[in-house]
Amino acid sequence: MIRPILITGGAGSVGRQLAGMFLAEGRSVRIFDLPFMDFSGLEEEPNVEVVKGDITEKSAVEKAVDNVGGVLHLAALLPPTSERDRDKTFAVNVEGTRNISESLKSQHSSATLVFTSSISTYGDTSKEPELIKINQLQNAIDIYAESKIAGEQILIGSGVNFVILRIASIAVPAFLEPPEPWPFTADQRVEMVHRDDVADAIKSAVDTEEAVGNVFNIAGGTTWRLTGRDYVGDFFNFMGAPVDLAIYREEPGWNDWYDTEESQKILNYQNRSYAYYSGEMKAIVEEMMAG
């Protein structure tokens, strides 16, 4: 019997997307998420097992991890929620990661654990002249990034088979509210990544033996390398909204351009260019205008 892929935080949008990718290949998944989450459409699926529980509770995690073929660890508190309560953020993002790692170890599992970290762990790199590499000093400027650095450190010293993905800001092809402020200055280097490329990277990370034990930057690639002003200008143009409404950070934030040569070579996930994303956005707006 092929062992299921565990997706923590699996009832969310990225978790569901990943579940769909594995199911399409005839593989089984185990979704682990908080009991109050919406599991509709998952519980009825034949190759989906739903485990409801809290990642901060070791017994629940042990049950979720039992006999899995791989772990996609997505469960986390994200900004802005993560910035409201440091203890809670560390309980979920750090101790939750420790619980998974220790459960895998105690079960002598060789399953690969894919940890979704963030490029925000590098902090303000705006003075760096080159592309940001994975050996860049990590320097958190918020609680979320601090918790992700701590999560990475747990895995690196754990002895489990891990892959750490430091994921850039995700561009979602949908009609969404812009953030206020944008988390970068107008002149700052910004490289986002398409949502579906992130899903491809995560799936590839658990399926690719060569990836194990590595840390990767996950970003869109050369076509996504823009300035904050260019990205935001395009966004407002897609929406047909006046660009002077855009509010930027006053000091540089944690966005930059990233060296993704190695991650692309091993994970082969950069499948959607910035032009492709722009086309999607224009099509969405046209559809809304038509109806």
Add this chain to the structure above:
Amino acid sequence: MPQSGQEMLDETIAACKSIAEGLVDQNQEWENSIVEIVDKFEEVSETFFFKTMPSVPVTRTAMRDAASVLKLKNASDWDAMGGAVETLITSAQNLIEKAGMKGTTLT
């Protein structure tokens, strides 16, 4: 210069408020529906959606439907009023749903 979504929404809210005035004497349900629409419109009126082009078609439809209802009310054409209020409720629901855009591009 064509009206923006925001301007059309403001006009729609003003029309709905005029419709609601004294409508309770004619039909309590109609009045309740129109007051609820005004409340919902005011809740979403500051959202980014009304600064965008896609807000224009749906807001224009709601504005026209509100203008039709107001015209019927001013003409005391109560026979046609029920159907027109239903049409306005539908276009208002569509607008409120679209204006409830959420999320951002960030992790």
